[in-house]
Amino acid sequence: MPFIPHTEDDIREMLAAIGVPDLDTLFDEIPAELRAGRLPPLPPALQEMDISRLMQERAARDQTGPCFIGAGAYQHHVPAAVWQLATRGEFYSAYTPYQAEASQGTLQLIYEYQSMMCGLMAMEVSNASLYDGASGLGEAMLMAVRANQKIRSGRILIADSLHPVYRQVAQTVVGNQGVTLESLPLDAASGVIDTDALPPIDDVVAVVIPQPNFFGRLEAVDRLTDWAHAAGALVIGVVNPLAMALLRPPGEWGERGADIACGDGQPLGVPLSSGGPYYGFLCCRRSMVRRMPGRIVGRTVDLDGNPGYTLTLQAREQHIRRSRATSNICTNQGLVVTASTIHMALLGAEGLRRVAARCHEQTRALVQTLCELPGVRPLHQGVCFHERALDLGQPAGPVLERLASRGVMGGYPLGQHDPAQANAVLVCATECITEADIRAYRDALADVLREAA
Amino acid sequence: MPFIPHTEDDIREMLAAIGVPDLDTLFDEIPAELRAGRLPPLPPALQEMDISRLMQERAARDQTGPCFIGAGAYQHHVPAAVWQLATRGEFYSAYTPYQAEASQGTLQLIYEYQSMMCGLMAMEVSNASLYDGASGLGEAMLMAVRANQKIRSGRILIADSLHPVYRQVAQTVVGNQGVTLESLPLDAASGVIDTDALPPIDDVVAVVIPQPNFFGRLEAVDRLTDWAHAAGALVIGVVNPLAMALLRPPGEWGERGADIACGDGQPLGVPLSSGGPYYGFLCCRRSMVRRMPGRIVGRTVDLDGNPGYTLTLQAREQHIRRSRATSNICTNQGLVVTASTIHMALLGAEGLRRVAARCHEQTRALVQTLCELPGVRPLHQGVCFHERALDLGQPAGPVLERLASRGVMGGYPLGQHDPAQANAVLVCATECITEADIRAYRDALADVLREAA
Amino acid sequence: MRQDRLIFEHGRPGRRAAAQAPATAVQTGELPADMLRQQPPRLPEVSELQAVRHYTRLSQKNFSIDTQFYPLGSCTMKYNPRASNSLAMLPGFLQRHPWAPDGQSQGFLACVHELQGMLRDVTGLAAFSLTPMAGAQGEFAGVAMIRAYHRARGDGERTEILVPDAAHGTNPATAVMCGFSVRELPTDADGDVDMQALREALGPKTAGIMLTNPSTLGVFERRIREMADLVHEAGGLLYYDGANLNAILGKSRPGDMGFDVIHINLHKTFSTPHGGGGPGAGAIGAGERLQGFLPIPMAAREGSRYRWLTEDDRPQSIGRLSAFMGNAGVILRAYVYARMLGAEGMVRVAEFATLNANYLMSRLRAEGFQVWFPQRRASHEFIISLKRESRELGVGAMDFAKRLLDYGYHAPTAYFPLLVPECLLIEPTETETREELDGFIDAMVAIRQEARRDPELVQGAPHGLPVRRLDEVRAARDLDLCWAPDAAGAT
């Protein structure tokens, strides 16, 4: 019986203490017809040795090595210390810090996390995390609806340059609460919102602005922010947090700064790991903190006046406010935040800046190298952070498949969101990509394109 | 500057506090001609990301997967908990527990280790580890010389069925101290010491008896022990500690039991890891404890009378006794012992017994399956634990090489110690080996033998 | 002990863990100057050793399963196998990009697909999606599916979700997030849902009901089939909050009880770590009627190949809940655990969780503590009330909870469910030994004795932890949520 410590003696004596003859009697309140008889055949129990071998074989089948795919999840170097510390039992196997005195480790760490996120985003407050960037955007929208009390329309304007999956997820999250998502159209040629052609808006709760956007391009965040604010809308910035070490952060957009900043924390110390667990971060103005979903840690003092940390503003949350809570979220992504906090502490501002800059440089080198090949050209002009859409001159899907069978994870096919872009692929290079990797990509692509031609 | 935390300000202020103008001045006592100028070109510093990639590429080149090689190091399942706990910083980055009060974790653990080893070997005392099994045997011999005060000849008799490398290493260790190693001959047909043909002995300090022996065979330890004792020699048992969960342990050999038990702890939770770090264990009678080399932990009490643990009998050791110490050993294999202790706690007596029995069973199955192939036959008759020598009917070296290129680590070629056994290979199967692995070995061997024929 | 400073306070301008970022200074390439950040973000400037030391020391200030008994009701704090951790972190799983082609994802897909199947079989539902990232998101998915179902049938009048008053807060909060209003159902004296009230509440506005069984009161809802029939007759659907599945795993199947949709907290029943607050995974299963609405992606098998199901395969799906595949690493850990349990193991979890709870309950009752439903069996958890102690000694549930910490036990859940005064909800889980339970009982008895002798000792607890009792009122009033250099003061 793996993980069950009871000896025969224990069982006998415990049953006697309870006053029942056998284990089954403990379930005698379950009506007989609901007592599961034989279950459908489940696989037999495996010893740790056997499951280890099975998982090793499976893991060996999956992708490893340099990765040119981005589109919302990025391969970065994570210091070895990060997960060695985060998986220490005292972090790994603790619950939510409801008993503050017995959880000062986790609580102080979250307070540090909140402080780091505020620093990175140039915002006043941060929560302790949401599930991921995409669902967090949904929560940010609901928060905006609560916070922008002047506008009750429920209309939210989304830049079409936002990651399409983020929009889908946000739609799932907000769709049942009378919120409608509308499009702020994209300039197809440049891959950004054309600030010279901004429509007049009115009665809009919030405008959602990505930076960098889905295509890796940089939006004119200042003008967009001021334009939204002028119309009484709140601004929700959806940003890559690593990029914010280098680029102007949401709190500094336009005259007054964005009102809410959110996004996915994955680039800050979280391995690709098939898409999760990552975490959604959420920052806002101090004036909105009571509208915020999710846990928040505050510093306070104990009976002796010594500083300590505790969950605070719990009256916003479901376990107190129930149906009137700011969200139903309970469990968040604590352990990932733990890792990410350690990651940020190790990298610091200068380290993150260097990583971000190297990503930018390597992506430029990648794009330049690939565009030496005949038929390959950038889809958009203008500056990018660490992704760029390339037109391959032929359908991207099959090309990517053939690259994959050569061991090159070549990018994200844009055709799956827009059939008009069937020839386009979104490529990304991070600091992990070497010159040799770029050459290997180019050589493989040259072969594949030649074969196809 | 990796790992160096000094800022420019720190350096300036610290130099000022010392009263020197620059870092170089701190070395002004080193004569100018000894100040290293330009060193031969060392490789440039690598960031953690770069060395990670390099090491991943290198590790990927080396052997993994099922392993039929034994000969002193064995592939076993190690519970995931073992090394996750052992590499916790508090174990990993602590020094030798000289400050007992600040090292109760390590000290209590070693006390537990000593207790476990005494249990496994059925001996009275254990030290806290030596380097490895082979060098530990050398230390055991020196200890026997000190302990057997009646016999001053320095002659030690070694069963020829001992691992030849163990003998070589022991020779290196004891060779400069007037100890001579002599052979107790092996019966070639049976692969064990023939107890019906034991020579008369006299003036021998100790007899070294392996169990199981190099060929995986079981020695008649009772008769050998009694025979040695009758001649006034001490008995040093060199055993596989895993096998002792199943087989009669040194403390129970013959009438009085072996006097010293030693061997390599690797089978108890230590990965193969290219040969180390493993650890040498050493147990003996209580009466000999003051002759023992290496650290020993004892239980005592603190000022308040509460139990606690501390290094003890340090007067045997080099840092106190200097040139008259029982050994020069200082640093031992603490972290490996930490892992091994956790391993033994997780497996327990029943778990180790099951593992040992499974190894035995799988080796029988392996031998039986391989011996179905024409020309392949066991070299010795009689019972084995989890290794057996097979005669392949053709030179084993090239066969093993061809097996390796097919991904099968087929065994240990005996010809390298005895040219007469050029056709022989020592095979081993542990609990990690599945039926499918055995079939794969047989199929590969069938191919290789056929090709060669 | 030295009060641990904040990581920021360990920093010095210019210090850093130099091995962790590119060695060469920043080149901003083609980035225009006006896009660049002017002030670097305020982040710690520490060495690698400082960071390692700081976070190692912080970790030591936590209680956790790996260090203490943690009988937190409704949370299923059982042992998190270390193998799940190392196997989920194998390079092939950690390095796989979520958009990696299916051909480079067969290992991961196989795990997802098999876990979907095992959860289906052990709960008696028709199909599973593993994408929700926690229990509450599983609930969201389930209630959104109920909504989508009624809508798909053109039944737009069903605007109410029924929720027992003892329910976890996520239940009503979820209903509202899905656009429903909440109607609370009272509990009867035996801890079951009041059937009369249920009958009265049901009607054409009823979209569904959210239940957990055993309930958060620690007892099995015995008339569940009758309730299911009533709800179904009224045109509503039944949602099962699987947070308490540990109590009946393999013993009784929500599908057989009549539930239409269910979530499972993999971070409870399937023993993935709580991680100090997450991540979890709220796998969602549906019966025949609702399965088309399950969130995507899901894994499918075609011959010997696995692939992802998307919008095209599942046109009725409520859609996506995360950018990728939910908490993939949590799913892998749950898969490892499920395979290690196997068929018999799953049944034993419930048996021994229940044995431990009933033993603890019996013994505490024998020691004179007030068990809230003494006439009932405990499920995997049970409630005691310290009303009497509070009234007579001035020492309530919170004081017992804090004092338990001094004894080296994590406190049970206090003051939940809200309807039991001065309550502790106690869930020992199956992975604890009898000796540990006995130690806990001894501590409870000892604390009651302390409360008689010296109530202030208990009221002032904890005494032996890194901090004493914290001022939560001040925390909420004088909000200090973010470190600032000036606020730091002398350290």
Next chain:
Amino acid sequence: MRQDRLIFEHGRPGRRAAAQAPATAVQTGELPADMLRQQPPRLPEVSELQAVRHYTRLSQKNFSIDTQFYPLGSCTMKYNPRASNSLAMLPGFLQRHPWAPDGQSQGFLACVHELQGMLRDVTGLAAFSLTPMAGAQGEFAGVAMIRAYHRARGDGERTEILVPDAAHGTNPATAVMCGFSVRELPTDADGDVDMQALREALGPKTAGIMLTNPSTLGVFERRIREMADLVHEAGGLLYYDGANLNAILGKSRPGDMGFDVIHINLHKTFSTPHGGGGPGAGAIGAGERLQGFLPIPMAAREGSRYRWLTEDDRPQSIGRLSAFMGNAGVILRAYVYARMLGAEGMVRVAEFATLNANYLMSRLRAEGFQVWFPQRRASHEFIISLKRESRELGVGAMDFAKRLLDYGYHAPTAYFPLLVPECLLIEPTETETREELDGFIDAMVAIRQEARRDPELVQGAPHGLPVRRLDEVRAARDLDLCWAPDAAGAT
């Protein structure tokens, strides 16, 4: 805090971590009954959670670099990079069998070969073997090589090894293990070896001398070249104990000083973990004369292939010191560290280790502590003597050491070297911040104040650790080295 029981005391007959061993009971196959063990060994019978909890809690009772400043002289307690740990534990390295064919070992062999080369270049010796498993075994190898050298030349009269009185205990113990007798050399007032005594000691019996430079007194032996010439002229050889290499790494090379053979504690200078007592690695390097005698195996490169050198390649070798290749995993960690340092890094280690030591020494002197060689530069370590405090206040080096623990600092090495009364040998290492050093100084000053005010407080230290001061006399007198059920008593 509850006193942690022994793991045995957590057990119950029949309990076990069931996932960790084959599920089926034992079949003893062809093993004859009289070979089988009758009584199972007395090992713990605990669940997986119990083991995890027990050892997690035990770990928390240790001081370590990852949790405390650890200025233990002669031990070089610097940060152990976490990357070294994870990279040395990659599956390809962990799973490689030591007898794996060279073809399946190229990754590991490349690391060994490169590290041999880097150590050679940074020390100025001719060749390296990495097989010794700790410093003391490196010493053994070195002195055995000296012996083998003289023998090979037919010079059997050289039976003496010279060792300074300040030397580490392993030095004289090693000389004896190699069959030599030891002749101690006194130290002069400046901390250097007494040259006159050296001259007198040298002669036809001199096999060699064992030195560390800087010495264990924390100062650089300035006349080392002169000493080398004298020893060589007398026909002896020079052995360098590299335990203190951190002080001069890249700044000065033992090979240039005239040493013939040297060991390096990779677990000090190359920052592999001490692991609570080991494992280490005592890489051994030799100059032209001795290199043929190096222990095997060593790695060689032929074209793009690596292979092991064995007896056949190295007929003069002193032989093997371990069954396989020494502490391979430690070698890998040292390799990772060496590559991360690179050329400049190696120099900086010495620079900043020396800066920290001299800063600490200057400031302690300024605070009125007695620095033992005030006229000398500190190397990477230095000595203070608490003779005065001991005499005047009754509070000696041991009391300061124990009280420092209460302040959260590991104690420096106390009472070594033996010739300095009431001494603390303090080695801060380069990876500590100035703030940490300042904190240590403050603690020293505070403790002296306590000693004046309340000497018993300091004499009774530590007060805040898991145990108070332990009775070592009783430990050695009433030997309790092994748990027995009867001895355990009530728990």
